[in-house]
Amino acid sequence: MHLLDNCTVVTGYVMITLIPIEQHCNFSNYSFPLLTEITEFMIFTEVRGMANITEMFPNLAVIRGRRLFLNYALGVTSMYDLEQLAFPQLVAIQRGQVYIGNCPQLCNIDRVNWDLLTLSRGDNHIIAAGKNCSTPVCKGCTSSYCWSNIYCQRSLNENVVNPQANINTCHEECLGGCHGDSGSAADCAVCRGLSDAGVCVKSCPKNKYALEHFQRCYTKDECVTKHGFVFRSRSA
Numbered sequence: 001m002h003l004l005d006n007c008t009v010v011t012g013y014v015m016i017t018l019i020p021i022e023q024h025c026n027f028s029n030y031s032f033p034l035l036t037e038i039t040e041f042m043i044f045t046e047v048r049g050m051a052n053i054t055e056m057f058p059n060l061a062v063i064r065g066r067r068l069f070l071n072y073a074l075g076v077t078s079m080y081d082l083e084q085l086a087f088p089q090l091v092a093i094q095r096g097q098v099y100i101g102n103c104p105q106l107c108n109i110d111r112v113n114w115d116l117l118t119l120s121r122g123d124n125h126i127i128a129a130g131k132n133c134s135t136p137v138c139k140g141c142t143s144s145y146c147w148s149n150i151y152c153q154r155s156l157n158e159n160v161v162n163p164q165a166n167i168n169t170c171h172e173e174c175l176g177g178c179h180g181d182s183g184s185a186a187d188c189a190v191c192r193g194l195s196d197a198g199v200c201v202k203s204c205p206k207n208k209y210a211l212e213h214f215q216r217c218y219t220k221d222e223c224v225t226k227h228g229f230v231f232r233s234r235s236a
Contacts, residue, residue: 004032011214013040013067021048028052033059036089036176036190039215040067041096043075050079051105054086054151061176061190065095066213071122075099082106086147089189091154091176093117098124107133112153113145119156173200191215 004010019025027050036059044053053076065073073096076085083105098114100106106129114124138144141152159170160177170178174188184199191200194210196217204210204217211218218226 002030004035006034007032008034009037009039010035011039013042013069014038015043016047016050017043017045019047019049025049028055031055032057035059036061037064037215038062039064039213041065041069041073041075043069043072044077044079044082045075046078047082049081051081052084053082054084054088054147057087059089059189060087061089061091063090063093063096064215065093065120068096072097072099073118076103076106077101079103080105084148085109086151088147088151089154089176090117091156091158092119095120097122098126101125101127104129108146108148111138111144111146113143116145116153116155171200173202 004014035057038060040063042063044050063073069075073093075098076082077099080103082103085100085103085106097118097120100109109126110128114126118124137149138146138152139149142158143153143155145153147153154176156175158177159172159174160168168181169183171183171185171188173185173192175190175192177189178184178187179189180187185201186199188200194201194204194212194215194217196204196208201217208217208219209223210216211223
């Protein structure tokens with residue numbers, strides 16, 4: 001999992017699966033606070049000994065769902081030791097749905113508004129566990145939805161510099177907040193749409209090409225050198 005160290009964007013998917021309890025992994029040693037964006041999907045399944053996902057991805061803001069796993073952008077299944085699932089900064093799953101099931105120790109998933117996170121049509125499949133859990137009261141939250149008594153659930157429209165104080169609106173092309181209070185599209189935590197050399201934009205300028213899989217704008221030369229595109233000139 002250390003492959004994710006220092007990553008800010010995963011262009012692709014994250015799958016953490018099939019780790020037996022005999023490996024004695026200390027999952028508290030793994031945290032990826034720089035990661036804010038996954039362009040495809042995220043799956044957890046049959047990872048023994050993992051009780052808490054919260055600290056692993058504390059600043060993940062968006063799962064884009066450019067490619068899905070069986071129509072799901074987020075899947076958590078057969079996690080027999082998982083007790084807490086929280087993505088404190090997650091504001092949007094832009095495409096695809098959520099599946100959570102067969103997690104007998106997992107608490108409080110019924111206090112999360114999953115439909116608020118998923119922006120495309122379809123049904124989320126959330127199977128609550130039968131374990132007796134202390135119900136979070138979402139104290140101090142602006143809504144009745146929360147991941148736990150510590151973490152409120154954020155919404156897509158909560159595009160502010162300091163979400164706890166609800167101050168200073170970010171640029172409209174930002175998603176999940178921004179850094180600083182200049183209101184610039186260059187200060188976004190994550191882009192709502194495309195990024196052009198670090199600046200969030202609705203569409204690429206005429207001299208650049210939008211590669212939506214990467215959520216980026218590229219010049220013709222960059223398309224050739226970075227991604228191996230071949231441009232053919234049209235004959236007269």
